[in-house]
Amino acid sequence: MTNLLINVDHVGTLRNARQETFPDPVHAAARCEHAGADGIVFHLREDRRHITERDVRLLAETVQGKLDFELSTEEEVVSICCDVTPDLATLVPERREEVTTEGGLDVAANRKRLETVTDRLYDAGVPQVSYFVDPVPSQMAQRLARGAEAAHEAELRVHAGHGLDYRNFPLFREVVPHVAEVSIGFAVMARAILVGMDQAVRDMRTIVTGE
Numbered sequence: 001m002t003n004l005l006i007n008v009d010h011v012g013t014l015r016n017a018r019q020e021t022f023p024d025p026v027h028a029a030a031r032c033e034h035a036g037a038d039g040i041v042f043h044l045r046e047d048r049r050h051i052t053e054r055d056v057r058l059l060a061e062t063v064q065g066k067l068d069f070e071l072s073t074e075e076e077v078v079s080i081c082c083d084v085t086p087d088l089a090t091l092v093p094e095r096r097e098e099v100t101t102e103g104g105l106d107v108a109a110n111r112k113r114l115e116t117v118t119d120r121l122y123d124a125g126v127p128q129v130s131y132f133v134d135p136v137p138s139q140m141a142q143r144l145a146r147g148a149e150a151a152h153e154a155e156l157r158v159h160a161g162h163g164l165d166y167r168n169f170p171l172f173r174e175v176v177p178h179v180a181e182v183s184i185g186f187a188v189m190a191r192a193i194l195v196g197m198d199q200a201v202r203d204m205r206t207i208v209t210g211e
Contacts, residue, residue, distance in 0.1 A: 002173070003038040004208045005068055006201060007161070007185025008059075012042075012050030025051060026058045028197065032188075035201035039066030039087070041161070041183045045094060046074050053080060060084040068183060070132070073110070073117045082124035089121050090159075092132040104134030130159055159183065166191065169207050182208060 008025040015023055029040040040063045042051045059067060069086040071077045072094040081089050091114060093105050107114060118129045161183035164172060173179070184204060192200035205211075 002179050002208050003066070003181040004036075004201075004205050005039040005041045005066060005181060005183045006032040006037045006188055006204075007041040007043075007183050008032070008189075009041075009043050009050045010185055010189040012052070012055060016050060025055050026062060029059055029063055031197040032201050033064055035198040036205045037065065037201050038181075039063065039068060041068040041070060041090075041185065043070035043092065044077055044080065046072060046077060056080060056084060060086065066181075073113050078117055078120065081126065082121060085125045087126075088128040088130060089126045090130045090132055091117065105131050107131060107133065128157075130157070132161075157181070166204065166207060169204075173208075173210070184208075 006029070008028050011023050011025040011028040015021070015025070025042065032040060040059060042055065042059060044051050044053070044056055056069070066088060067086040068088040068090055069081050069084070070090045070092050071081050073091060074094070091105060105114070114131065121129050157180045158176075158178050159181045160172070160176070160179050164182060164184050165187035169182075169184075188200045188204050191203065195203075
């Protein structure tokens with residue numbers, strides 16, 4: 001069964017837009033888990049535009065399920081990740097001018113730095129490290145399916161995220177095999193504004209698990 005992790009970055013974005021103390025991503029994470037999420041995802045960006053170090057440390061203390069820490073290879077953020085030792089560290093590319101993560105890592109071009117950071121995370125006690133990589137745009141569904149199949153055969157865990165929502169996930173699940181985990185944030189938070197956090201998470205969990 002595919003696990004559902006909810007990304008709480010957008011809660012931090014809303015809070016920081018007004019420089020307030022609410023809504024709190026930590027409280028939102030607790031609501032998501034209460035509603036059935038298998039875990040929580042967050043991205044600690046270098047500019048701290050949504051999640052802060054305070055959020056990171058409280059999430060590390062309070063999340064009961066799987067905690068996925070998304071980060072760049074920037075030294076300060078890597079050090080924080082090593083300190084809190086989440087269940088999973090996901091390395092992502094980062095540009096200050098982007099609104100959200102716009103693409104995947106160029107693993108070939110950044111191999112040495114990625115290897116260094118990956119080894120450091122493992123040495124610090126982080127049990128899993130993953131890379132956020134792009135699918136190839138042409139013949140997207142077929143290439144996603146083949147990529148997932150190849151990863152499965154290589155005994156890699158396949159995770160998916162960015163752009164998945166209530167409408168497109170059923171087709172994604174039908175086409176792409178062996179997906180162990182999905183990270184979904186914006187779609188759930190947008191729906192939560194209308195129906196509440198608990199209902200939004202339950203609706204997505206039903207779609208993801210097929211139950």
